[in-house]
Amino acid sequence: MNQTIYDAVIVGGGPSGSTAANDLAQAGFSVLLIERGGRIKPCGGAIPPRLLADFDIPQSLLVAKARSARMIAPSGRAVDMPVGEIGYVGMVDRDEYDEWLRERARQSGAERITATFEKIERDDEPHPIVTFRRTRGGPIESVRARVVIGADGARSAVAKQCLPGAERVPCVFAYHEIIKSPEENTEAFDATRCDVFYQGKLSPDFYAWVFPHGETASIGVGSANKGFSLRGAIGTMREELGLARCETVRREGAPIPLKPLKRWDNGADVIVAGDAAGVVAPASGEGIYYAMVGGRLVAEAAAMFLKTGEAKHLRSARKKFMREHGMVFRILGIMQYFWYSSDKRRERFVTICDDKDVQELTWQAYMHKKLVRAKPMAHVRIFLKDTAHLLGLRAATR
Template sequence: MTETIFDAVVIGGGPAGATAATELALAGHSVLLMERGGRIKPCGGAVPPRMLKDFNVPQSLLVARARSARMISPSGRKVDMPVGEIGYVGMVDRDVFDEWLRERARMSGAQRVQGTFEKIERDDNAHPIVSFRRERGGPIERVRARVVVGADGARSSVAKQCLPDAERVKCVFAYHEIIKSPEGDSDAFDGARCDVFYQGRLSPDFYAWVFPHGDTASIGVGSANKGFSLRGAVSEMRSDLDLTRCETLRREGAPIPLKPLKRWDNGADVIVAGDAAGIVAPASGEGIYYAMVGGQVVAEAASQFLRTGEAKALRTARKRFMKEHGRVFWILGMMQYFWYSSDKRRERFVTMCDDKDVQQLTWQAYMNKKLVRKKPLAHVKIFLKDTAHLLGLRAATR
């Protein structure tokens, strides 16, 4: 493979990388998709129905459909947010879902290889060399690419090597345990409900969750506080919910970025996507849909670069993504900054979630992945209620 030249080498086979590889292959480019294998990303697995439609993903990959979400405050107050008739929250298992995406890339014309990325090298040739190992301690192999797509997750090695300040991206560290679901539904666990815990004892700066996956469930927590015990928080949560008797199938942990990088390309022949580009929604930590959108726009930009030879085409990926989703990311970032900063504010935040206007616009925004503009008066009402809650006015607690 040392003499092989691919149009694109995609490093990382998650939703972003697999989507980018599929789009590039369908556009007629020669593609190598490199995935290191043996790892499943810790993820609640929630996806909106729009993702299935936009990316032609079959319903059969859903292991559950949540019809409501429950918000739990520091005091233990529970606020249920039914989705209603507008849709559902789809749940996927990342090991099956990601492999399906990789296989679709292969069937679209991409070549797959299992290997661990080492570095990008350069010589007198115009195109970079990607070096990797098929197995730990094995020989280094090299392949040349006209463009390299780094989709190797948070703290991306590609981004650190090729993009300025990439190593400074702020992350939340996520940890979850996949367990066998308890038999039968109860108030503590419902196979059609996502539970989100806004409690400082479980996460001082983010949240904890219980997401149903059919026969299994994801019990997890996130925090940027390096001194906080994520495993301890999950253990405490399982004890509180009487889930300690459920068999633990696997444990996983990884950093999750919560702010898009200011630059996604090196101005020449390297571009990043997905977690490597920092496109995970603040406040919610949602990443699958945005990773696939990021993979798609990166593939389109890379394809344009391959056709024209103009490196400036790579810049269009970030511009397109931020034009479509940047405002939502900004609002979610401000939400996380204000509402997750103390238990007092978390209590008010959960109280605010009991408002029907908030619930309706929240679900519409989630399903459509954009701010809802059809009801400007509702937005004004929510802004006033949000301000009242933030200031702790008496009316906000009713």
């Protein structure tokens, strides 16, 4: 049976898959983008201004610009962290944002279809077969690919099939409700502020959030505790914040990985990207920027593989990503393990966030996506203060 052969078949049309599809199509490769459709990932929707510049994203996709973040401790004590003059936190709605990215890839030359990935098959021919269904219960269709890119989320079917150990990546489960924003700002809700709740009653091991999206807002929570009621936590938040009567636009839930896979490729013709590769930042849960960076690096690696036929080039994507962002991920992983383990420690963590050095370096790192090395004395001061909190030498409140 004659089958269409694409240079790249990309499974998953989120920020990572769409970025890889766009880059490869612009480079002149034949690309098929398979997107399941009908699903929006739960996401606070925060992106740094750097993302707009790096990936040529128009300002029109921003539904809001947050100028500060508020950290709320278990005691209810709130610490505000103004962004200041260095920028803002851009907010996007994943429904519109992801579709724009997919459509851009199509306009660049990628073919896109709505279908559900089934599996990768192999025969005596040199290229793997990607099978899928366009409708539930419909006929199985197939194409061949010189390279397959799995960008199909935290529980990636591509990764599970092709990469040993992929199913054991630690995850938290995220759930949020998109609501109509209140008409006026209040002390509990501000359309220019991101609120993050470090409270065990709302999440025993992660955090909860209220992020503004212009006319709407995301109220969400994450936890790896399977017995914890995420919907119950959201209900509590909405009641306490006076948001219970706001109209609910939609509800979404999905697992979010918190550790990059040790290997992103199978050494032959399959590579994963985005959530499928585990590139969501621990502690913060930030994923859009890292997904798009990963998608671009995977596209570069795939392009080199397609040009040379040498599978060793696929390994370069993870190497480059970890070289640039690995240290940040390791530090955030340590932060999550320690500070999110009890309300006593969460209280101290929020206290640390009240420090001006911490605030400045936090925003600098967020905006530029790298550890800030320009102010060594600030790092020393933070280290000493952080150590004091770790040892309990400073009070949890002021």
